[in-house]
Amino acid sequence: GRLDDIAARGVLRVGSTGDYKPFSYRQTGGGFIGMDVELAGELARSLGVRLELVPTTWPTLMADLGADKFDLALSGVSVTAERRRQALFSVPYLHDGKTPITRCENAARFQTLAQIDRPEVRLIVNPGGTNERFARARAPHARLTVYPDNVTIFGQIVSGAADLMITDAIETRLQQRLHPQLCAVHPEAPFDMAEKAILLPRDAALKTYVDRWLQQRLDNGDVPQRLDRWLAFPWGLESLRQAIDQRLLLAQDVARAKWNAQAAIEDLPREEQVIAAAVRQGRVLGLPEAWIRTVFRAQIDASKTVQRALYERWQAEGAGRFDDAPDLGKTIRPELDRLTTQLLRAMADNQTLLHDGGRQADVVAAMHALQARAINPAAAGQALAPFLSATPSAGE
Ligand SMILES: O=C(O)C(=O)C[C@]1(C(=O)O)C=C[C@@H](O)C=C1
Structure with a gap:
């Protein structure tokens, strides 16, 4: 057996x-x-x-x-x-059941299936599972959009592209925490039992x-x-984790571009630019300047750790030019700048959580998995360090 x-x-x-x-x-x-x-x-x-x-x-x-x-x-x-x-x-x-999730201002409009099962109601659903089955059987008159991405589907409701989704009550409870604009509609009394x-x-x-x-x-x-x-898991940290990971993965491209140009890894004027730009953007988002500096200093140091390890290896191997290295100024640095913005937004979105010493274990769990860890564990540790100490804004 x-x-x-x-x-x-x-x-x-x-x-x-x-x-x-x-x-x-x-x-x-x-x-x-x-x-x-x-x-x-x-x-x-x-x-x-x-x-x-x-x-x-x-x-x-x-x-x-x-x-x-x-x-x-x-x-x-x-x-x-x-x-x-x-x-x-x-x-x-x-034990769970299907219930609506909608923008909070529409919660009163979508209490019952009779209110939902109407041609002017734009119902969105992920394909192939029990949600689609429920929507087709219990709200056949609603205007149904089958949307294939279960992860971004809630953004469609936030943006107003759809009016509501009907899904498991437990998921509506979780998603309303992740999207303050969304409200679970009677998750304690779902339409059916499952x-x-x-x-x-x-x-x-x-x-x-x-x-x-x-x-x-x-x-x-x-x-x-x-x-x-x-x-209660801090799912919202995903964007922060991604920005840190992608920035660190890009350090490999930076290193290849610099190796081709036989340039030094460290570029202090560029570091100043990166930090100054982060401080400028982060202030607008209400982030403490000292925290921004600590975080971006750590990202830059981690990037140099990756680059130095690669340089050492290539020197030992007597590596030649890389044909496939992207252009530092035209391609890589604009991408790093984009990640600066993503990282700052994620810091602003999660500021309370990241300052909450009581939730460190969850923060660690949410942030730990970095692809860059496989390339350089020490660099991954450096990049994450500012988020894993309980008081990121200490000294402000
Ligand atoms: O843009 C570069 O030249 C990089 O090497 C990247 C980076 C950074 O992480 O932003 C890292 C080290 C340099 O001293 C400057 C900037």
């Missing part, structure tokens, strides 16, 4: 969509995080095997299970009759094992506690 296969392989393969906070979220260029990802890790540990996350999608979830691409799926999967025809489910670990469970192949022994493992964690309060923690 499956359990033997998993033990023999030494690996538990868990399917996850990576697009569904707080259950499963795939960071750009990074790994999977979320409650179900964490649970998957613990399940693997209990089996004494390694976890391998297998990316899947909502439209292909059942086909991927059928094609044996993974041993089970943990991704906030809802129990449905249709899925039950092809697969087993564990005991449920969460359960989240682990999606399993038709293997009775695997189900027995998983159920016993999960039931224990439900009984001792571990799962509800985890859910609270992941609902």
Whole structure:
């Protein structure tokens, strides 16, 4: 059976969509995080095997299970009759249901399905899952837009391109925290009842094992506690993490361009420019000048760490010119300037959180995964350091 296969392989393969906070979220260029990802890790540990996350999608979830691409799926999967025809489910670990999320000023207009199921209402939905099924069955008269990106779909409601989405209450709770303009509409009393469970192949022994493992964690309060923690997770730090990561990855291009020009790595006038521009822009956003300086000093130092390590390696290898190096002035520095803006905006958006010493563990977890860590762990540490000390604006 499956359990033997998993033990023999030494690996538990868990399917996850990576697009569904707080259950499963795939960071750009990074790994999977979320409650179900964490649970998957613990399940693997209990089996004494390694976890391998297998990316899947909502439209292909059942086909991927059928094609044996993974041993089970943990991704906030809802129990449905249709899925039950092809697969087993564990005991449920969460009770939920569909409810609207809309701009707060429209919350009163979208309380009931009768209010929503009208041709002038622009309903948006991600394809292939239970949300689309619900929208088509329960609001067939609304003007439906099928929007393929589950991550940016909420921005469509914020911008007014759509009026509302109907999705799992738990997701509306989370997204209203991420987007202050959005309100979950009666998440405590959703339109229907649904359960989240682990999606399993038709293997009775695997189900027995998983159920016993999960039931224990439900009984001792571990799962509800985890859910609270992941609902409060600082998902909004993603843009900050990305800006830092991309800036550090760009240091490799900087180094190649400079190597070709046989230029020195350090360019103090440019450093002054970078910091002065950051201070100018950051002040407008209400950021303390000392914090801006500390953060950008760290980014520049980290960039030099990457560049110096590369120079040393190329010197040792006697490397020649790089044909594919982008132009420093025309291409790379404008890109660095764009990242300056992104980084400052993210600092401003998350200022309270980043100043909150009590949330350091979450901040560390949200920021830790950098692609640049694989290139130069010391540089990644340098770049993140200003965000991982509890009082970023100390001395202001
Ligand atoms: O733009 C460059 O020349 C870089 O090397 C990048 C950078 C930076 O991180 O902004 C790093 C080191 C230099 O001293 C100046 C700037």
